[in-house]
Every structure is written in C-alpha cells, then in structure tokens.
Amino acid sequence: xxxxxxxxxxxxxxxxxxxxxxVWLLLTICGTAVAEEQGGGAVPNPGIELWRxxxxxxxxxVSRSQVEGIGMTTLxxxxxxxxxxxxxxxxxxxxxWALVGMLGVLTLFHLVRKSPERFDxxxxxxxxxxxxxxxxxxxxxxxxFLFLAISGLILLLGxxxxxxxxGPQAFGAIASASKEGHNLFGPVFIVSLTLFVLxxxxxxxxxRGDLAWLxxxxxxxxxxxxxxxxxxxxxxxxxxxxxxxxxxxSISGLILVFPLFGQSRELMQLMLLVHGIAALVLIAFTFxxxxxxSIGLPGSFNAMNTGKVDADWAHAHHDRWxxxxxxxxxxxxxxx
Amino acid sequence: METIAAxxxxxxxxxxxxxxxxxxxxxxxxxxxxxxxxxxxxxxxSASAGAVRAVFSRFVPRRDFYRRIRLEVxxxxxxxxxxxxxxxxxxxxxxxxxxxxxxxGWPTMPRWAFIVVSxxxxxxxxxxxxxxxxxxxxRKLSDAGDHIGSILIFFVMLTGCLALGEDHESLRLIHLFLxxxxxxxxxxxxxxxxxxxxxxxxxxxxxxxxxxxxx
Ligand code: HEM
Ligand code: HEM
Numbered sequence: 001x002x003x004x005x006x007x008x009x010x011x012x013x014x015x016x017x018x019x020x021x022x023v024w025l026l027l028t029i030c031g032t033a034v035a036e037e038q039g040g041g042a043v044p045n046p047g048i049e050l051w052r053x054x055x056x057x058x059x060x061x062v063s064r065s066q067v068e069g070i071g072m073t074t075l076x077x078x079x080x081x082x083x084x085x086x087x088x089x090x091x092x093x094x095x096x097w098a099l100v101g102m103l104g105v106l107t108l109f110h111l112v113r114k115s116p117e118r119f120d121x122x123x124x125x126x127x128x129x130x131x132x133x134x135x136x137x138x139x140x141x142x143x144x145f146l147f148l149a150i151s152g153l154i155l156l157l158g159x160x161x162x163x164x165x166x167g168p169q170a171f172g173a174i175a176s177a178s179k180e181g182h183n184l185f186g187p188v189f190i191v192s193l194t195l196f197v198l199x200x201x202x203x204x205x206x207x208r209g210d211l212a213w214l215x216x217x218x219x220x221x222x223x224x225x226x227x228x229x230x231x232x233x234x235x236x237x238x239x240x241x242x243x244x245x246x247x248x249x250s251i252s253g254l255i256l257v258f259p260l261f262g263q264s265r266e267l268m269q270l271m272l273l274v275h276g277i278a279a280l281v282l283i284a285f286t287f288x289x290x291x292x293x294s295i296g297l298p299g300s301f302n303a304m305n306t307g308k309v310d311a312d313w314a315h316a317h318h319d320r321w322x323x324x325x326x327x328x329x330x331x332x333x334x335x336x
Numbered sequence: 337m338e339t340i341a342a343x344x345x346x347x348x349x350x351x352x353x354x355x356x357x358x359x360x361x362x363x364x365x366x367x368x369x370x371x372x373x374x375x376x377x378x379x380x381x382s383a384s385a386g387a388v389r390a391v392f393s394r395f396v397p398r399r400d401f402y403r404r405i406r407l408e409v410x411x412x413x414x415x416x417x418x419x420x421x422x423x424x425x426x427x428x429x430x431x432x433x434x435x436x437x438x439x440x441g442w443p444t445m446p447r448w449a450f451i452v453v454s455x456x457x458x459x460x461x462x463x464x465x466x467x468x469x470x471x472x473x474x475r476k477l478s479d480a481g482d483h484i485g486s487i488l489i490f491f492v493m494l495t496g497c498l499a500l501g502e503d504h505e506s507l508r509l510i511h512l513f514l515x516x517x518x519x520x521x522x523x524x525x526x527x528x529x530x531x532x533x534x535x536x537x538x539x540x541x542x543x544x545x546x547x548x549x550x551x
Binding site for chain 1: 407451454455458459462463466467470471472494497498499500501503504506507
C-alpha cells in the first residue's frame, strides 16, 4: 500500500514538471508586453504608488468616510509609528531607569552621609507648624498623586516589568484597573492640587536668603544647617515644580481623558509625551521629598503628622521662622 | 474563576445579605426595646413634633458653628450624597438589584454622571478620613472600628472604580467580594448610623421639645 502511494505521488510530480517552463515563458511574454506598453525597460511595482498614496493620505477636503469623525479618512497614521517608537524606545526605558537611578542615589546618600541630628523632644517645647487643614490638604494631594503615579507607571512600564512576571491574563486585568483608576482619580487630583496651591502659595514666594541657601546646597553635603525661613529654597522649588508640573499634567491629562473637543490625534500624542515626561520628573522629585520628609530628616514628619514640631528642630532647620515664632510668643510647652 | 463566581454569587451572597438584614433589624429592635424612661415633668411642647423637627433640622449645621466645620459639612455631604446616588442610580448596581433581589429596575444615570459622582464621593471620603486621622480630638475619639469602616468603604468604592472597564470578570468579583464583607461588617459597626441617626436625633429632639429647650 505504502509503496503504491509513493509511486503515485512520484508520478504526479513527474507529470507536472513540464508545466514550469511553460509558465516561465508566459510570464516573460506578459512582462515584456506590459513594459512595452508603458514605454520603458524597467518594471515598476504598482504597489509602491498605491502605498505611498495611502501613507500620505488624501489631500484635505477630497475624501469622505461613511463614519464621521476626526481622522476617519486616514488609512495609515504615519506619525503614529514614530510616536510609538519615541514612547517605547526612549520615554519608557529612560524614564524607568531614571526613577531607579533616583532611588539608588537616595539610598547611597543615606548610607554614606553622617547620621543626621535627632530631635527627640528634649527641648520640651513645640511650635505649631501646620494646622489641621494644611495637613489634610497635603495628604489629600499626596495620596491622589501617589495613586496616579502608581497606576500611570503601570500603564507606561507594566508591559516590560509586570507582564513577564504575571502573564497576559493577570496583566490584562491589572492594566484595565490602572487605566480606569487613573482616569477617575485624575480630576480628584486636580481638585486637591488647586486647594493645596491656593493655601500654600503665599508661604512659597522666593525671598532674600533663598539664593544663599541654594549656593550652599542647603547644607546637604556639609551637614551644617543653613539659615532658612518658614520654607527653605529647596522646598519652594518643590512647591513650584508641583504647581506648574501639576498644571501641565492636569491640562495634558484632561485633553487625553476627554477626546470631545475635536482634538487631533497628533495633539493627543504630543500631550501623552508631555504628560508622561512631566509625571516622571515630578515622581522623581517626590522620591527625594518623601525621603527628606520621613527618615531623611528626623523630626520633619511631625510637621505633617501632628502639625507640631520640636522647637530645636525648628531652630536648626528654619531658624528665621523659629525666631519669628519666639518673638510672637508662639512656642508652646510640649504636651506630655 | 467560574467556581469563585458561583460561590460569591450563590452561597456567599445569601450569607452576607442575611447577616446584613438580620443584624440590622436585630440591633435596631434591641435598641428600641430598651425604650426610654417616662418623664414626669409637665410637657412644654409636643415631643413627636420635636422629634420630627430634629430629624430634619440637624441636616443643616448651626450658623454659629458652620464657619468652623465648613470642611466637614462639605466633605460630609459630598461623600454621603455621592455614595447614595452611586448605590441607587449607577447602572451596574441597578442591574444587580434587578437580577438578584427585586426583579425590577429603574432609570439610571448616564456613565459620565456615574463617574463625576464617584469622584465627588471619593474626594469627600478621603477628606473625611484624613480629618479623622489628623484632627487631634477626633483621632483620640476614633477606635479601630471607625477606621475599619472608612477603609472598607474606600476599598469597596476603589475596586468598583477599577472595574469600570467591565472587561475582566476578576475585577468585578473583587468588588463584589469587598461589598459582601462590608455587608457582613455593617451591623456590628458604627456604620449602623445609616439607620440609627433617625432614632438618635428623634430621641434628643423629643426630649428637648418636652422640656421646652429650643435647640
Ligand atoms: C509619603 C510620603 C510623604 C511624606 C512623608 C511627606 C512629608 C512632608 C512633610 C514632613 C512636609 C513638611 C515639610 C516642612 O515641614 O517644611 C511636606 C510638605 C510638602 N509635601 Fe509632602 N510628603 C509626602 C508625600 C508628598 C507627595 C507625594 C507630594 C506631591 C504631590 C508632596 C508634596 C508636598 C509639598 C508641595 C509640601 C510643601 C512644600 C512647600 O510648600 O514648600 N508630599 N511633606
Ligand atoms: C491631573 C490629572 C491627570 C489626568 C487627567 C491624567 C490622565 C492620563 C491619561 C488619560 C493617560 C493615558 C492613559 C492611557 O494610556 O489610557 C495618562 C497616562 C499617564 N499618567 Fe496621568 N493623569 C493625571 C495625573 C497624573 C499624575 C499626577 C501622574 C503622576 C504623578 C500621572 C502619571 C501618568 C503616567 C506615568 C502615564 C503613562 C504615560 C504613558 O503611557 O506614556 N498622571 N494619564
């Protein structure tokens, strides 16, 4: 049986091989005929013209589509590929590594620095630094910011970092959750940012002494305290970065979340880049801030926790504010 | 996934709903059965009118206080009204009541309104919980149960908003599971104020009216 089939197949192959030269002959004849008709020697590929036209898109106002809407007559959005490469080859890896680098720098700094002064309340005196409302606003903004940062980073980097760990099924759910959560919390962050800026701006205008503080790097490296008012120049820079970076993030974010005003694809691509880059910069800044606000400068956390700081802490970090508080009689006995 | 879904939508749903209903009714019955001692003084006004008046008048803060508690009032209304609207007018919820409880539904709000209302409710809840944590007096007054209530509600709302894509069964089930935990926790916690506020206001209002106190 087996041999029989082999023989048969062999026979078929033999019987068709004679067709090859015939086909070759026919093709040559047709090719020559077409080339002669076009009056030239070389054979152009008609596909090239077609695809070029598709890529360039129709001249404005010429084409129509059954489906009305922005970009509906575009078959291939040429810029999209360039944008995709920019995002996945530059923004995502550079941004991701920049954040890792920031964490590395902070860790290194923490390990090599002289151990910072501890203010364990031995002065027995405190000053009210932030009343309840200030602290509620700080944590309202910080909380929504961190939620948006985590969900946003999952959207930008999850495909590279989380997908290989958990697989496509679970990552699909995580990404969907991040997208919905991110879109919903965006406006909540805008509200918190607005309230925060209104409340804190006045204390953050640059003043005399800020340049000197900056010139000495805030005493970060020397380990010596540098004279400062209520906020030092570093905090003021953080504040204005969050104000204006937050504004850029908010505007670009709203343009992305609400594609209702006829904004073009190109504008949205640009906005996603602005949004991503501004967000990455702010996240890196807040890493530094979160370090200094907690273990980096012992005693600071009280300011945003109970609202009261140790008088010695105030004297060391914000001497001009401490003096003012002293003059106004605002230094209180610490609650036992 | 299917077995988890069957469990959450079957036995666990009946269990949590039963704990909620029996717990709430039982606790209310217990509280009301305590009654109140009869006042022997001459009534200066109608106790029932006073009770009804207090139930409604307490929705509006006293003018003398308002300036000091503006944040709490605004955040309080944002959260409570927002949560109420979400619970009863969000399309997926009405769909659930129709399928699992009542057999009928009612008009729901459009999706954009659903999202705006969630944002308002979230902002209110976060600010209220932060105030509980950061205000020195309310921090001392709050016990673990108060925090658990706020955090549980927060996570029920958060998982609901994370499931808005309606494209992953797992996300919907996480939301359902947390909502069921909330139902079970509810009768044994200060979340009972959802129902008891009427009685406590009424009780105080009746007492005041009886004694002629204008408050
Ligand atoms: C969990 C992490 C955080 C901790 C421990 C923390 C801690 C603090 C502390 C202690 C202060 C008061 C500093 C002082 O007394 O001078 C402060 C201020 C501030 N924080 Fe945070 N914070 C955190 C997260 C954030 C986040 C995520 C943001 C960004 C959205 C942020 C933005 C600010 C701003 C803008 C100020 C005021 C600075 C100024 O107005 O000059 N914080 N934070
Ligand atoms: C102000 C309100 C905000 C709005 C309305 C908003 C909106 C958006 C939208 C629509 C996207 C695209 C999501 C998608 O691909 O489906 C996005 C991405 C992102 N967002 Fe936001 N966002 C806001 C705030 C923030 C904040 C505060 C951060 C960080 C701290 C942040 C970080 C990110 C990141 C890292 C991405 C990914 C960028 C990329 O994929 O290229 N966003 N945001």
